[in-house]
Amino acid sequence: xxxxxxxxPGAERPAVRTDDGRVWDLTPVAEEIDGTFFASGxxxxxxxxxxxxxxxxxxxxxxxxxxxxxxxGKVVCIGLNYRDHARETGAPVPTRPVVFMKDPxxxxxxxxxxxxxxxxARTDWEVELAVVIGSRARYLESAEEGLRHIAGYAISNDVSxxxxxxxxxxxxxxxxxxxxxxxxxxxxxxxxxxxxPQDLGLRLTVNGVxxxxxxxxxxxxxxxxxxxxxxxxxxxEPGDVINTGTPAGVALGLPGTPYLRPGDTVELxxxxxxxxxxxxxxx
Numbered sequence: 001x002x003x004x005x006x007x008x009p010g011a012e013r014p015a016v017r018t019d020d021g022r023v024w025d026l027t028p029v030a031e032e033i034d035g036t037f038f039a040s041g042x043x044x045x046x047x048x049x050x051x052x053x054x055x056x057x058x059x060x061x062x063x064x065x066x067x068x069x070x071x072x073g074k075v076v077c078i079g080l081n082y083r084d085h086a087r088e089t090g091a092p093v094p095t096r097p098v099v100f101m102k103d104p105x106x107x108x109x110x111x112x113x114x115x116x117x118x119x120x121a122r123t124d125w126e127v128e129l130a131v132v133i134g135s136r137a138r139y140l141e142s143a144e145e146g147l148r149h150i151a152g153y154a155i156s157n158d159v160s161x162x163x164x165x166x167x168x169x170x171x172x173x174x175x176x177x178x179x180x181x182x183x184x185x186x187x188x189x190x191x192x193x194x195x196x197p198q199d200l201g202l203r204l205t206v207n208g209v210x211x212x213x214x215x216x217x218x219x220x221x222x223x224x225x226x227x228x229x230x231x232x233x234x235x236x237e238p239g240d241v242i243n244t245g246t247p248a249g250v251a252l253g254l255p256g257t258p259y260l261r262p263g264d265t266v267e268l269x270x271x272x273x274x275x276x277x278x279x280x281x282x283x
Contacts, residue, residue, distance in 0.1 A: 035239030083244025088253025103177035130156035141222030214247025
């Protein structure tokens with residue numbers, strides 16, 4: 001099942017996209033797709049409403065696609081989680097997950113413009129598999145437990161300003177939390193519809209030129225392990241988002257590759273999760 005939100009920023013309505021490409025209004029069974037929705041069995045209610053054919057069809061043409069999750073409580077990110085990406089940046093392969101936080105206010109729709117911060121010279125791209133937490137997770141003991149706490153998956157662009165990230169602070173938050181720096185969506189695909197999250201291809205182009213083409217098989221720390229690991233250091237709440245890392249091909253790791261400038265277009269896709277497209281503009 002593919003959950004989505006349609007409408008102007010701040011006025012999105014919940015919807016579901018079925019396998020035949022039709023879109024259905026979820027407002028009879030859900031006020032919003034957020035932490036409360038997941039904690040209260042919203043996925044099961046949505047699935048039942050689809051099966052009972054009790055929803056009104058929507059015409060999505062002309063409607064903005066918002067992020068599929070409203071107001072995530074936190075966005076937790078994993079750095080250097082692909083061996084090829086660690087190599088290209090000159091970093092050692094980590095022995096424990098590299099964890100940092102991203103301002104939840106960075107989350108925008110998958111086709112929204114992304115703003116290059118004032119003073120930026122090194123705004124970079126990162127296609128990632130995003131995990132959305134479906135039930136409260138604390139002190140989990142295994143990867144299998146971790147997987148059971150996932151509501152679904154989405155595409156994330158973990159946009160980064162490398163000078164802010166690496167030169168201005170010993171922590172990465174400054175270069176990760178600029179406004180609009182986390183396009184998410186277009187859908188949240190429920191776990192049962194994704195299958196094995198460790199067998200998904202990820203791709204990204206800049207102005208039509210392929211920059212990233214990887215697979216989640218190359219993750220150093222797999223999805224279930226990441227959820228369990230994080231739950232031992234913070235409580236993961238329904239609706240929280242985890243960005244699980246990016247494969248090789250970012251500008252930081254490709255000497256001579258230009259960073260993003262106003263007017264550039266980035267397109268991303270992940271197997272089974274749809275695609276994104278953003279145009280970059282000056283803040």
